[in-house]
Amino acid sequence: MQTNASRPAKMLAVLTAVALTTVLTACKSSSGPSTENVTLNGGGSTFVNPVMSRWTHDFAAAHTGTQINYQSIGSGGGVQQVKAGTVDFGASDYPLTDANLAEMKPMLQIPETAGPVCITYNLPGLTKPLQLSAEAISGIFLGKITSWQDPILKKDNPGVALPNIKVVVAHRTDGSGTTAAFTTYLSAVSPEWSTKVGKGGAVSWPVGLGGKGSEGVTAQVRQSPGGIGYVELIYAQQNNLAVANVRNQAGNYITPSTASTTAAIAAFADQLNKDPRVPIVNAPASAPEAYPISTLTFLIIPKDGTDVGKRTMLKKFIQYIVTDGQLIASQLNYAPLPDGVKQYDQQQLSQMTVNGQPVQ
Template sequence: MNRYKLNHLKTPLIGITALLVVSITGCKSSSTSTVALNGAGSTFVYPVMSHWTDDYTQKHPDIQINYQSIGSGGGVEQVRSGTVDFGASDNPLTDAKLADMRPVIQIPETAGPVCVTYNLPGLKQPVQLSAEALSGIFLGTITTWQDPLIQHDNPGVQLPNVKVVVAHRTDGSGTTNAFTTYLAAVSPDWKQKVGAGNAVQWPAGIGGKGSEGVTGLVRQSPGAIGYVELTYANQNKLPVASIKNLAGKYIAPSTASTTAAIAGFTDQLAKDPRTPIVNPPASAPDAYPIATLTFLIIPQDGPDRAKRTALKTFIQYIITDGQTEAAKLDYAPLPEGVKQFDQQALKHLTAAGQPLP
């Protein structure tokens, strides 16, 4: 593998206190040693990571996996400081951030949509929103649900005459990064005035901590609109908007529409898996336009061979059998080309400088 791929493989439900601890119990010899793996990072991936660790450790009772859902930025920092065996991040590390990291491998692990949810009492059909309307809402230039731009997206629908209440995250979040990356891609005003990132200076609205904070604000405020993960929206029975894509179709967030978004960037992802998958081209007519890949960030080397071997096998599970499990939780399975990229990257994991099996 060339230096670019090696260096650039170095590569972000709910709240900073969320802690996944899979405890290993059952019948095993007292002489059997347990290998403990520690990970931290993305809240976006927490539901599927919880399922992966439970499923994997049931099949491998000699391995214990702890995952702290502390946010993508926190996961990256813990990998940097060497306090975890792996991190998870919803936005990949840039070249500048890679330069400050120990040698790491960065690989996509799954993908999912960012949903736009709202509180419009009495409205039966899903709201449809164009890029212009959505960016105007979060810029604060659209202040009522009967704004002409929103009404144009929803012909024949009697929208309530209530003010728009924007709800957004206050904590650093990979979900925020994906959402603002989309807004920056579709709105020159947003790109100039706000930009994209895990945390931004919001021009309008009220803030809540974590997806549960945004959901609480939306639920208690008629006219409110916010953004959350699909799994979170489904589990809480929240309505989600269909977003107009570049093909001119209003697409609802789903596993299938996220897979279509990934497919819209096949060539770019083959060259650099860090490519954002927001606002897919018109050649992907069924793609939902606000989606993100999530990434594992793994130190390239470590001193403990047993732990490093266990880590490699766990990650191989994630990018193979784990993809089927991810689909059950509304995450989009990785396409074959990306999985092959991941497998090639894992060949560069070592223990004390020596290759792993």
């Protein structure tokens, strides 16, 4: 039976609990926007997908309640989705030009990593890595070199018994940043390619069999003796594909790797510090270790947004990518960003807004 003396004590306890709850609620609401249970959606580059998978997994694991979905649909698809507003961020292996940006709401472009585009091939009986010059690569993809017995190919591979079979070219059919990087290189080394075909995520190929994604290109090469195509390095490694050494302007045949991509970045350091959209293909002869078909990749995000939680977490995610995430990138054979480009990234991030106000 409850006594009269105990009633005031019980009432005091109830009032104290209510007051404490009110104070805690007020503290929570004044601490800024909650970023719990935030879902971010992105899409684009297949080139960056292997490291993006690690970035999204590791970041979400460290931020309870955060989920990041990334669709590897090709750079062209990523650009279109971020333009349409159906994703929170896009990823592309080619930067948006001023003309592209003029057709979209204000966007920020943030370099995220870099890597090489590899030439993969199917040459039965070849035991040494294939060597290819710019003349050979442009001749093959222009359809001018049709046999592996061509004198240009023999010159690149002295003393090597190349098979007496036809060249079978494979290329991407989807909008692709890998294609953009590759055709940017071809345009830089071949005036004929630049005039007849040009560069971009999708071009009118003079010759070859089309495949969707790196998977499609690889399938065409594997099923065609004499086949040759292009894929990103991590994809080639994961699928045990043979890759060619490519001759650079210094006259060296360079294996695609993190180190040779880093050398290509270093060769363009001054230009990149001014504008990270500068291509890093066909480095000058002063960079003897540079792989000539290298590319930066970019995150593309709307400058402004309306969801405070999403924008706050998106900024944290990108901040992670361009800082601690660079170590993960290097472990997966992507080249880390140089300091000048990292500084540019920080400047871009500082421009992120939500409802017109800086994102905290």
